[in-house]
Amino acid sequence: MCLASGIVQGLTWAKGHESLDYFEFGSIGGSPPIDGIVTFWTAVILFQNLVPISLYISIEIVKLAQAFFIYSDVDMYYAHIDYPCTPKSWNISDDLGQIEYIFSDKTGTLTQNVMEFKKCTINGIPYGEAYTEAQAGMDKRAGVDVEVEGARARAQIAKDRVSMLRELREIHKNPYLDNDQLTFVSSEFVADLRGAAGEEQAKANSHFMLALALCHTVLPDRLSEDPPRIDFKAQSPDEAALVATARDCGFTLLECTSKGVRLSIQGTEVDFEVLNTLEFNSSRKRMSAIIRMPDGKIILFCKGADSIIYSRLAPGQQAELRASTAEHLEIFAREGLRTLCIAQKELTEEEYRVWNREHEIAAAAVHGREEKLEEVADAMERELTLLGGTAIEDRLQDGVPDTIALLAEAGIKLWVLTGDKVETAINIGFSCNLLDNGMDLILVKVDDDSMETAARMLDEYLQIFNLHGTPEELEAARKDHNPPAPTHALVIDGEALKLFLDEELRMKFLLLCKQCKAVLCCRVSPSQKASVVQMVKKGLDVMTLSIGDGANDVAMIQEADVGVGLAGVEGRAAVMSSDYAIGQFRFLGRLVLVHGRWSYHRLAEMVANFFYKVCVIFS
Numbered sequence: 001m002c003l004a005s006g007i008v009q010g011l012t013w014a015k016g017h018e019s020l021d022y023f024e025f026g027s028i029g030g031s032p033p034i035d036g037i038v039t040f041w042t043a044v045i046l047f048q049n050l051v052p053i054s055l056y057i058s059i060e061i062v063k064l065a066q067a068f069f070i071y072s073d074v075d076m077y078y079a080h081i082d083y084p085c086t087p088k089s090w091n092i093s094d095d096l097g098q099i100e101y102i103f104s105d106k107t108g109t110l111t112q113n114v115m116e117f118k119k120c121t122i123n124g125i126p127y128g129e130a131y132t133e134a135q136a137g138m139d140k141r142a143g144v145d146v147e148v149e150g151a152r153a154r155a156q157i158a159k160d161r162v163s164m165l166r167e168l169r170e171i172h173k174n175p176y177l178d179n180d181q182l183t184f185v186s187s188e189f190v191a192d193l194r195g196a197a198g199e200e201q202a203k204a205n206s207h208f209m210l211a212l213a214l215c216h217t218v219l220p221d222r223l224s225e226d227p228p229r230i231d232f233k234a235q236s237p238d239e240a241a242l243v244a245t246a247r248d249c250g251f252t253l254l255e256c257t258s259k260g261v262r263l264s265i266q267g268t269e270v271d272f273e274v275l276n277t278l279e280f281n282s283s284r285k286r287m288s289a290i291i292r293m294p295d296g297k298i299i300l301f302c303k304g305a306d307s308i309i310y311s312r313l314a315p316g317q318q319a320e321l322r323a324s325t326a327e328h329l330e331i332f333a334r335e336g337l338r339t340l341c342i343a344q345k346e347l348t349e350e351e352y353r354v355w356n357r358e359h360e361i362a363a364a365a366v367h368g369r370e371e372k373l374e375e376v377a378d379a380m381e382r383e384l385t386l387l388g389g390t391a392i393e394d395r396l397q398d399g400v401p402d403t404i405a406l407l408a409e410a411g412i413k414l415w416v417l418t419g420d421k422v423e424t425a426i427n428i429g430f431s432c433n434l435l436d437n438g439m440d441l442i443l444v445k446v447d448d449d450s451m452e453t454a455a456r457m458l459d460e461y462l463q464i465f466n467l468h469g470t471p472e473e474l475e476a477a478r479k480d481h482n483p484p485a486p487t488h489a490l491v492i493d494g495e496a497l498k499l500f501l502d503e504e505l506r507m508k509f510l511l512l513c514k515q516c517k518a519v520l521c522c523r524v525s526p527s528q529k530a531s532v533v534q535m536v537k538k539g540l541d542v543m544t545l546s547i548g549d550g551a552n553d554v555a556m557i558q559e560a561d562v563g564v565g566l567a568g569v570e571g572r573a574a575v576m577s578s579d580y581a582i583g584q585f586r587f588l589g590r591l592v593l594v595h596g597r598w599s600y601h602r603l604a605e606m607v608a609n610f611f612y613k614v615c616v617i618f619s
C-alpha cells in the first residue's frame, strides 16, 4: 500500500499539466522520483500507526453486529422448540460465505429423529402399510409420478387406518389408544390377532406385541387421567416407538414397579417380574430382558440389529422363517426404514440360576466390570428363537430436499456421512435430491479387505474420469473450485472407507470424490467422519462446514472450519461444541447463502472503505 502510494504520487507529479498545478503547495523532494520516495515513507508512518489497531477493532465490532443479525433473524427461528439460530462463535460469520464443502449427518440432521413404527414381520408374515420418502425416491428413480402414487397410497392407508382402529376397539375398548398417535396401520394384523389366519398366527402376533411391551428400558409417563394417556420416556426414540405400538395394539405398559412391570393386556392387568436387563450399547447392538412370566416360565427377550440377532440364533432351526423374515427386513430397509429383529429363548430354572450367579459375580467385580458383564451377557444371548422384525420410519425434516437443491445450485458440495446401511442411504439420497436418475452411481465395496484390491479399484474408477491420481492432477484439482458435473455419485461403505483413508490411497480417493457430484459414506464411525472432513480440508485447502445433531458428530463438527449443531432430541452435545446452533436443517441454506455471503461482502467492503477513510483523513 505504501509502495503504491509512492509510485502513484511520483507518476502523477511527473505527468504535469494536471489539476495539482493549480494548488499552492509545490514539490517536497524537488523531482518526481524523490517525491515518490518521500511519500512512501510518509505512508509507512501514517499507516503503521493508525490502521492496524482501529481496523482490528472495527472488524470485531462489525462481526459482533453480524452475529447479532444472525441471532435475531426470524426466518431462522424454530418455534417448535423456541430456538433461534445461536452463534456460539462471534467472529467467523465471514467464513460462512466461503464454504465450499458441507458434511452432514443423516439421522436427526436431515431426518426428524421422530421414530414412527410402520411395519413388522411376525412368524413370516409382513404387516403394515407406509409410503416412505425412500419409497418415493425409489419410484422417482423408476420414473413413476410420485405425486399421484403418493396420494393414492396415502388414501389407501387412511382408509385402512379407520378400519384398523375400529377392529382394535372391537377386541377391547383400549382407553390408551389415541387415534392420532397410531402409526402402525395394518388391519390384517388385527384380523390375524383375532384368529383370521389360524390359532398359531394369532398367538405369534400376540406374543410378539408382548415381547415389545416387555423388552425395553422405557419408563411410562402418565400425561392425563381422563382420557388416560401414557407417553414413554426412553434413551432412544426407537424404543419408545416400539412400546407405544404395543400400547396401541392393546399391550400397554402401565408402570415399572420395584420387581418388574405391570402391563394391561387387552384390559387385564398382569404383573411380570423382570429378573435382569442386559442393556444396549453401540458395540453390542442388542438389548435383552429376562422375564418371569405369570405361568412361572423364564423367558429371555432379545432385540437388536438383524445381523447381530441372526448370528445368535440356534443353528439349524426355523430355516423357512429366517429366510422370509430376512427377505422382509431387506424390503423394509430398502424403503428407508430402520429395522430391528426380535428373538427369544426359554430358560429352565436351573439354567437361569447358574447364569445369574455368574452375572452377580461379574456385576460385583472391581476390575474390568464392563468386560466381564459383557462376556456373561454374551454367553446368555445365544441359541435364540426368532420371533420377527420391526421397521421404524424416521421422516425427512421439512424443506430438506429444497435446501439441498439450493446449496447445490450455489456450487456447494454436500457429502452425507451416515451410520445407515448402503441401500437405505441411497434411497434417502434420492428422496432428498442428493442423487437423481441422471447420475451414475459408483458403489465402492471392497470384498476381501485388502489394500491391493482397494488400490486397483481406485485406479479403475479414476479411469472413468481419465485420471491417474498423479500429484499434478491433485494440484490442478486444488485450483479448480467449480462444482463437478452432475454425472456421477459415489457411495462408499465404512469398511471400504477404512482402506481408502489410509495414507497411501487417501489422495487418489480424494481426487475421485472431487469428480463426483454427491458423496455418501455409509456405516461410518464418528472418527471416520472426522477423518473424511480432515481429508478434504487439508487435501483441497478449502473451507468446510460440518452439521450434525448427536454426540457422534462432535468430532466431525470440531474438525471442520465451521461447525453447525442441530438442537434436536439427541441431547445438546453437538450444539455445545458447534459454532452455530440451529433448530432445523433447512435454516442452513439461509445461514450460509444469505448471512454468510452478506457477512463476507460487508467485511470486505468495510476493510476497503476503512483504508479509503484513512487515506482521505491523513493525506
Ligand SMILES: [Mg+2]
Residues within 6 Å of the ligand: 105, 106, 107, 108, 109, 548, 549, 550, 553
Ligand atoms: Mg445423528
